[in-house]
Amino acid sequence: MRDGLATHLAALWRYGLVLSGNRDVAEDLVQATCLRALERRSQFQPGTRLDRWLFSILHSIWINEVRARVVRQGAGFVDAELALVVDGGREIETNILASQMLTEIGRLPEAQRETVLLVYAEGYSYREAADHLNVPIGTIMSRLAVAREKLAQATGDRPAKEEDETRDRDERR
Known part of the structure; x- marks a missing residue:
C-alpha cells in the first residue's frame, strides 16, 4: 500500500489542487487521503485500480470538508459545486x-x-x-x-x- 501511495502522490496533489484551488489545502487533502488509505487498507479490493480508490477517498474528504466549513460558518448545508473559490492560478505555473x-x-x-x-x-x-x-x-x-x-x-x-x-x-x- 505504501509503495502504491508513493506512485500516486503527484496525481492526488493535482486533484486536490483542482478541487481546492489552494496548494496548502491540496497538500492537506493528500496527507489526509494517505492516512485514511493506510488506516482502511483492508477495504481496498486487490485487482482494482489503486489510483481510482485514492481519488474517491480524496473526493470524499474534500466534500466533507466543504460541508463542515459551511456548517461551522453558520450557513447550513451547501451544494459542493457552489463552494469553491480559486485563489492563486498564477502561482500554479x-x-x-x-x-x-x-x-x-x-x-x-x-x-x-x-x-x-x-x-x-x-x-x-x-x-x-x-x-x-x-x-x-x-x-x-x-x-x-x-x-x-x-x-x-x-x-x-x-x-x-x-x-x-x-x-x-x-x-x-
Whole structure:
C-alpha cells in the first residue's frame, strides 16, 4: 500500500489542487487521503485500480470538508459545486498560457472542473470518469462539451469540434 501511495502522490496533489484551488489545502487533502488509505487498507479490493480508490477517498474528504466549513460558518448545508473559490492560478505555473488556462479551469463549476481533470489530466476514459463520479456517461460528455466551450470563449480560441466529436464517438463504443 505504501509503495502504491508513493506512485500516486503527484496525481492526488493535482486533484486536490483542482478541487481546492489552494496548494496548502491540496497538500492537506493528500496527507489526509494517505492516512485514511493506510488506516482502511483492508477495504481496498486487490485487482482494482489503486489510483481510482485514492481519488474517491480524496473526493470524499474534500466534500466533507466543504460541508463542515459551511456548517461551522453558520450557513447550513451547501451544494459542493457552489463552494469553491480559486485563489492563486498564477502561482500554479510560471508559463503565462498555462497559468491562464489553469485559472479559467478554476473558474468552471466544480463538476466540470473535476471532469476536465479526470479525463484530460489523469487520462480517465469517459466511462471511468462516469463511474468515479457516479453519473451517466452522457453527463460526462455534456460537462466536457460545456467546459470546452467556456474555455474556448475565455481564451479566444475556437474549440476543436471535429477532434472532440471523434473522441466522444469513440468513447461511446
